[in-house]
Ligand SMILES: Nc1ncnc2c1ncn2[C@@H]1O[C@H](COP(=O)(O)OP(=O)(O)OP(=O)(O)O)[C@@H](O)[C@H]1O
């Protein structure tokens with residue numbers, strides 16, 4: 001059994017003089033599902049393409065298993081990649097497309113056919129094998145692309161935004177299928193997306209990137225509960241975390257928006273930004289000391305909960321209320337959050353204060 | 355069976371649509387447009403009509419410009435087809451046009467692909483150099499070609515007739531533009547699947563530009579089939595004449611035998627029709643898009 005760990009050390013990439021990746025360090029365990037996530041242009045695809053061997057490495061090292069692959073051709077790296085555009089060949093049937101992944105394999109013809117049938121069965125595409133791509137739906141095409149990657153039994157799967165061309169419903173469905181597939185075949189997967197929901201639901205570990213730097217690596221709950229900095233805090237979770245600037249006064253923070261909040265723990269910086277997730281900021285119940293008060297400007301009923309857009313001293317704050325609560329715009333509402341739901345960041349360095 | 359039903363349905367639909375179209379024709383702009391189109395059509399078809407009509411006339415009748423011959427005859431066809439030279443020239447033309455078409459399509463596609471998909475120093479210079487030859491008319495190229503053929507001893511040989519067309523600037527340009535429409539993802543997917551660069555070109559990129567290849571093949575075949583000036587200049591021996599050059603020799607005897615030239619020309623159009631019929635079915639749009647996002 002091949003051990004499919006992936007190690008990136010001090011990986012950089014420059015196009016001409018412009019450096020777009022500035023020293024990426026990452027250890028992916030065998031069989032792990034790692035998701036690279038970040039805003040457009042942060043270098044996710046570039047990282048993945050360097051891993052695949054489609055892009056030259058400017059400096060640093062990539063190893064797959066115990067082999068340094070820096071100078072290996074893509075086909076020698078034992079990886080398979082699924083592209084955003086599917087890139088299945090329009091002039092070949094589904095069977096030929098899937099079989100194309102076995103191009104360099106030394107299997108005999110009947111063995112190849114058997115392998116193709118197996119993969120098609122896993123993906124539920126047995127009836128579609130003789131069709132041409134033009135006769136398939138978007139989701140089916142993406143499945144063919146996944147099949148072509150699977151057929152070779154690679155040690156690492158690379159996915160570059162494979163779901164972003166699908167409509168919302170299909171995306172959710174394919175997301176589940178990919179997750180199931182991973183549980184079934186157990187191959188190491190590195191998956192790129194800019195959709196944080198996709199990242200949260202799929203990943204064993206999430207790598208959050210911005211401007212060619214890794215911001216944080218952690219399990220979905222780690223990055224959600226303990227974001228390392230303001231960027232991660234706002235990127236993960238929807239709607240985004242409320243951020244309110246303030247200055248320390250004793251053991252409290254006086255917010256620009258007006259209210260004063262008791263610090264959940266000590267910190268020796270002066271300018272602090274308080275972060276509270278909308279889901280943690282709720283209407284104050286009897287006996288809870290309100291954190292702040294706001295005027296409702298917009299109400300978004302989502303069924304199980306209602307999102308409230310409030311004005312707190314000229315700053316917009318998003319809070320949540322139970323689904324049956326529907327305040328009117330203009331109403332004044334007292335808001336509450338548990339002390340452990342209050343994040344503190346150094347306003348100047350943007351880093352979390354622990 | 356299903357097909358006949360389909361056709362019937364469309365025919366019905368057409369019937370229903372027709373009255374509306376009549377109504378629109380009243381528009382003076384539309385009338386003008388139709389007149390222009392008809393004039394254009396007639397202009398293009400007339401030479402062919404005269405060619406066929408002349409080929410059916412007796413020699414004394416050819417300067418009588420009526421379209422319908424007074425006493426139609428197939429004697430000219432019999433004469434041309436019995437004359438062994440026709441077959442020889444026909445075969446020469448066929449060989450030359452086929453070889454140059456295959457060669458030019460392959461090389462144009464190969465060079466176009468390279469210029470389109472590979473980054474290398476001097477790429478733009480090569481491209482501009484190839485493009486610039488497009489601006490020079492054949493008539494001006496004939497002299498350097500001739501000098502070249504003379505120095506290499508290619509005069510009066512098959513190769514001498516073919517070499518200028520073995521690769522074309524136009525085709526290279528055309529193919530480069532078409533390869534632009536093939537997304538790099540396909541090529542990269544193939545690279546990961548383990549194909550080498552030549553296989554990627556041949557097995558992945560080429561099938562995706564089939565319509566362009568077919569169009570190019572038609573153009574190049576027609577161009578070579580009807581080429582006149584260069585084959586005339588480079589050949590001396592009648593055994594090497596191509597059909598267009600050979601046909602004109604029907605006229606060097608005592609008088610110009612238009613009826614025979616026209617008969618030969620009419621027969622010469624047959625292969626071009628066949629080539630067109632073979633390749634035009636490849637010219638379907640949207641082949642490339644089918645492998646991409648739906
Ligand atoms: N061939 C190239 N030449 C120059 N710069 C490039 C090239 N390819 C990518 N870049 C730059 O590298 C940076 C990272 O690009 P990359 O494609 O990795 O982003 P990404 O995170 O995948 O974004 P997206 O979510 O939009 O796909 C971008 O700023 C981009 O402009």
Ligand SMILES: [Mg+2]
Nearest residue numbers: 044045046160
């Ligand atoms: Mg990308």
